[in-house]
Amino acid sequence: MSCQTRGYRLTAYETRDYDLALLIILVVFCWPAAIIYYFTRPTVTRYTAPPPQYAQPNQPYTGPTKYCSQCGRPMPDTALYCPSCGKPQSSTNQV
Numbered sequence: 001m002s003c004q005t006r007g008y009r010l011t012a013y014e015t016r017d018y019d020l021a022l023l024i025i026l027v028v029f030c031w032p033a034a035i036i037y038y039f040t041r042p043t044v045t046r047y048t049a050p051p052p053q054y055a056q057p058n059q060p061y062t063g064p065t066k067y068c069s070q071c072g073r074p075m076p077d078t079a080l081y082c083p084s085c086g087k088p089q090s091s092t093n094q095v
Contacts, residue, residue: 066089068082068084068089069087069089070082071084071085075089
């Protein structure tokens with residue numbers, strides 16, 4: 001079976017007359033557009049992982065602390081007198 005157009009046969013290897021012109025036009029217009037895009041494209045920020053967070057060492061438990069009713073300084077829970085000002089303490093001012 002053959003295909004006839006205007007009195008001649010088309011073969012599988014026949015090319016159109018404007019293929020070369022189309023190729024030249026594509027090269028002339030696409031390469032400059034690609035180069036312009038390459039230099040004007042938005043920059044990509046790379047993700048950097050945050051530095052590792054190390055846990056703080058646990059503070060030793062010092063027990064309940066109370067504060068002086070006169071000077072406000074901390075003192076041991078068992079103290080009867082303030083070591084800073086010497087005022088006698090009651091057991092009601094614990095925190």
